[in-house]
Amino acid sequence: MNMKWIFSTLLLSILMIDLSDAQDWANLNRYKSENIKLGLPSPDENRIVFMGNSITEGWGTIYPSFFSGKSYINRGISGQTTPQMLIRFRPDVINLKPKVVVILAGTNDIAGNTGPSTLEMIMDNIASMAELAMANHIKVILCSVLPVFDYPWKPGLNPAEKIVELNKMIKSYADKNGIIYLDYYTSMVDERKGLKKQYSEDGVHPNLDGYKIMSPLAEKAIKKALTQK
Numbered sequence: 001m002n003m004k005w006i007f008s009t010l011l012l013s014i015l016m017i018d019l020s021d022a023q024d025w026a027n028l029n030r031y032k033s034e035n036i037k038l039g040l041p042s043p044d045e046n047r048i049v050f051m052g053n054s055i056t057e058g059w060g061t062i063y064p065s066f067f068s069g070k071s072y073i074n075r076g077i078s079g080q081t082t083p084q085m086l087i088r089f090r091p092d093v094i095n096l097k098p099k100v101v102v103i104l105a106g107t108n109d110i111a112g113n114t115g116p117s118t119l120e121m122i123m124d125n126i127a128s129m130a131e132l133a134m135a136n137h138i139k140v141i142l143c144s145v146l147p148v149f150d151y152p153w154k155p156g157l158n159p160a161e162k163i164v165e166l167n168k169m170i171k172s173y174a175d176k177n178g179i180i181y182l183d184y185y186t187s188m189v190d191e192r193k194g195l196k197k198q199y200s201e202d203g204v205h206p207n208l209d210g211y212k213i214m215s216p217l218a219e220k221a222i223k224k225a226l227t228q229k
Helices: 003-023 032-038 054-062 082-087 119-135 160-176 208-227
Strands: 048-052 072-076 100-104 139-143 180-182
Touching: 048 054, 054 072, 054 208, 082 119, 100 119, 100 208, 119 139, 119 160, 139 160, 139 208, 160 180, 180 208
Parallel strands: 048 072, 048 100, 100 139, 139 180
Antiparallel strands: none
């Protein structure tokens, strides 16, 4: 067999694999097999899906007892922005038929993880997720973005005031549409409008103490959503 042909075939295969990975911009494959295994909820099951980024994903790792023994489904993916979440919202939320979805999103958009984004663009994506959920009879909880003074991977962006403004937009939208607004921000902010040091190691991602602040707030909001008409 011609070695040049073998090398060319191998190179093409590698390129196709790389291209396939690059095309999965929203990381649709991340939870694909888990979603299939999960199946539909039982009629009396209060399934809750948590949609988000690394803050949501890390919750399951750092404070797993919050999820254990409950029908809480973690669908956070590290680094994701709202347009990525919107693309995977149907397979990772709607198709799982939860009673409630908890959406925590926006900080990576402000950090510019997938390119420049205005607050209006971020809010549009969050609103689109909420409207998709409501159209499918899923109750919605919209979370405030956690305070950040500076992003360690993109210093100098001065995100604190942008987060304040985005949270105002999220709350306003929630109030106008009868959606529960879950305010983590107020309990976790310091005098610089950043995340309190005792709740984070890097100023962005909660540590165990941070998640212990967030958890009862989330539980209260979920209880309210489940009894909401």
